[in-house]
Amino acid sequence: MKIAVFGLGYVGSTTAGCLASQGHHIIGIDVSETKVRDFEAGIPPVLEPGLDDLLAEARDNGLLQGSTIVDGLLDDADLALVCVGTPSALDGSHNLSHIAEVTRQIATGVRRDRQSRLTVAYRSTIRPGTVDGLIAPIFRSILGENFGDLIELVYNPEFLRESSAIADFFNPPKIVIGTVDGRPSPTMDRMHEGLQAQTFHVGYRESELTKFVDNSWHAVKIAFANEIGRICQQLDISATKVHEIFVSDTKLNLSAYYTRPGGAFGGSCLPKDVRALQHISNDIGANTHLLDAILKTNEAHKHYQFDQIVRQLRPGARVLMLGLAFKANTDDLRESPNVDMARRLITAGFDVSIYDSALDARKLVGQNLGYAYSQLPKIGELLIDRDEAETGAFDLVIAANGLQRGMALRSDNVVDVSTIA
Numbered sequence: 001m002k003i004a005v006f007g008l009g010y011v012g013s014t015t016a017g018c019l020a021s022q023g024h025h026i027i028g029i030d031v032s033e034t035k036v037r038d039f040e041a042g043i044p045p046v047l048e049p050g051l052d053d054l055l056a057e058a059r060d061n062g063l064l065q066g067s068t069i070v071d072g073l074l075d076d077a078d079l080a081l082v083c084v085g086t087p088s089a090l091d092g093s094h095n096l097s098h099i100a101e102v103t104r105q106i107a108t109g110v111r112r113d114r115q116s117r118l119t120v121a122y123r124s125t126i127r128p129g130t131v132d133g134l135i136a137p138i139f140r141s142i143l144g145e146n147f148g149d150l151i152e153l154v155y156n157p158e159f160l161r162e163s164s165a166i167a168d169f170f171n172p173p174k175i176v177i178g179t180v181d182g183r184p185s186p187t188m189d190r191m192h193e194g195l196q197a198q199t200f201h202v203g204y205r206e207s208e209l210t211k212f213v214d215n216s217w218h219a220v221k222i223a224f225a226n227e228i229g230r231i232c233q234q235l236d237i238s239a240t241k242v243h244e245i246f247v248s249d250t251k252l253n254l255s256a257y258y259t260r261p262g263g264a265f266g267g268s269c270l271p272k273d274v275r276a277l278q279h280i281s282n283d284i285g286a287n288t289h290l291l292d293a294i295l296k297t298n299e300a301h302k303h304y305q306f307d308q309i310v311r312q313l314r315p316g317a318r319v320l321m322l323g324l325a326f327k328a329n330t331d332d333l334r335e336s337p338n339v340d341m342a343r344r345l346i347t348a349g350f351d352v353s354i355y356d357s358a359l360d361a362r363k364l365v366g367q368n369l370g371y372a373y374s375q376l377p378k379i380g381e382l383l384i385d386r387d388e389a390e391t392g393a394f395d396l397v398i399a400a401n402g403l404q405r406g407m408a409l410r411s412d413n414v415v416d417v418s419t420i421a
Contacts, residue, residue: 001078001190003027006102008035008045010165011123011158012083017044017051018169019191020058027073028066040066050166070109074118079187080106082122083158094127096134103135107142110150119187121154125211131155131178131204154178154185155204157211175199178207220290227281227288234284262418263400264301264337266326271295271335302337305420306344313396317350320394320411323401324356331359333372338400341417342382343375354382355389356401
C-alpha cells in the first residue's frame with residue numbers, strides 16, 4: 001500500500017520503518033524540515049534501537065518519501081496514519097490542536113473524485129469521544145455530510161514501548177480497530193497482515209479508552225510495587241524475594257482474575273489485610289498513598305452501585321436480594337458488600353427480602369454471627385426460602401451473587417450487580 005504517516009516522532013517514525021520493511025511505500029509528513037530531511041535520507045529522526053537499519057533499507061529500496069506539506073500526496077494513498085503528539089494541557093487534559101490541524105490538512109488534501117475511500121487511522125492517544133466530537137465534524141465541515149464516501153475513519157491505538165518499539169510492532173500484545181460500526185476495516189487488515197495477535201473490532205469509544213486503561217493500569221502496578229518495596233525496605237525484608245514469590249502466581253496475581261469490573265470486594269481476607277498493611281505502612285512511615293486509597297475507592301464503588309439501583313425504585317418498593325454472602329456458595333457475611341447493600345436499602349425505606357441458598361441464620365457462628373447481626377439485626381426476618389422468592393411479587397430483584405440456576409422469578413426487573421461498573 002501507499003501509506004502517509006503524519007508525525008515523525010517515536011510512534012510515527014517507528015511505525016513507518018516497520019511498515020516500509022513489509023514493502024509498503026511510505027510518505028512521512030511532519031512540520032519539522034529536519035525530521036523530514038533525515039527521514040527521507042533513511043536517518044531516524046528519533047533514537048530507537050534497530051530503526052536506523054529499517055529506514056536505511058527502505059531508503060535503498062525507494063520506499064521512503066518525505067514532505068512538510070500534503071500538497072497532492074494523498075491522491076493515490078490507501079492509508080493515512082495520524083501519529084502526532086497529544087501533550088498535556090495546563091489542566092491535565094490532552095492538547096488536541098495537532099490532531100485538529102492534521103485532520104484539517106487531510107480533509108483539504110483529499111480529492112473529491114477519488115475512486116476508493118482513503119482510510120484515515122489515528123494512532124495518537126485521544127480521549128473517548130474525540131473521533132465523534134472533533135475529528136468527524138472537521139471532515140464533515142470541509143467535505144460535507146457525505147464525507148464517509150471519501151473517508152473511512154479508524155482509531156487504531158498503538159502499544160509501542162520506547163526502546164523495544166520495533167519488537168512490539170511485530171509482536172503486539174493485541175490489535176484494536178475502532179470503526180464507526182465496529183466492523184473490520186479491509187485496509188487495516190492489510191496493514192496488520194502477518195501479525196499474530198488477538199484482534200478486537202469495536203466502536204470508536206471503546207478503542208479510544210483502551211490506551212488510557214492500559215497505561216493507568218501500568219502506572220498502578222508500578223506504584224503498587226514501589227509502595228511494597230518501601231515497606232520491605234523499612235522492615236529489612238528482601239523486596240526482590242517478595243516480588244519473586246508474588247509474580248510466580250499466574251493463577252491469581254498475574255492473570256485476568258479480579259480485573260473485571262463488577263461488585264465491590266469484601267469477605268474475611270481482603271478488607272482486613274489491606275487495613276492491616278495500611279497500619280504497618282503508617283507505623284513505619286512508608287507513605288503508601290495507593291494502598292491508603294484502596295478501601296476508600298471500594299466504599300465509593302458501593303455507593304455508586306447503590307445509587308444506580310435505587311434511582312429506578314419508587315419509595316417503599318419491594319426488593320428481593322439473591323445472595324447475601326460476599327460470594328456465592330459460602331455463608332461468610334463478614335464485610336460482604338451485599339450486606340452493605342441490604343443495610344442501605346433498608347435504611348432508605350425499601351421493603352427488603354433476601355434469599356441465599358447457602359445461608360442459614362441459625363448456623364452463623366463466631367465473627368460471622370457477630371458481623372451479621374451488627375449490620376442486619378433482623379436478618380432472621382429478612383431471609384426467605386426459595387418458594388417465597390419465586391412466587392413473591394417484587395418491584396426489583398438484585399442478583400447480588402448471580403442468578404440461581406433454574407429459578408423462576410415473577411419479576412422481570414432483574415439487575416445483576418456484577419454488571420454495574
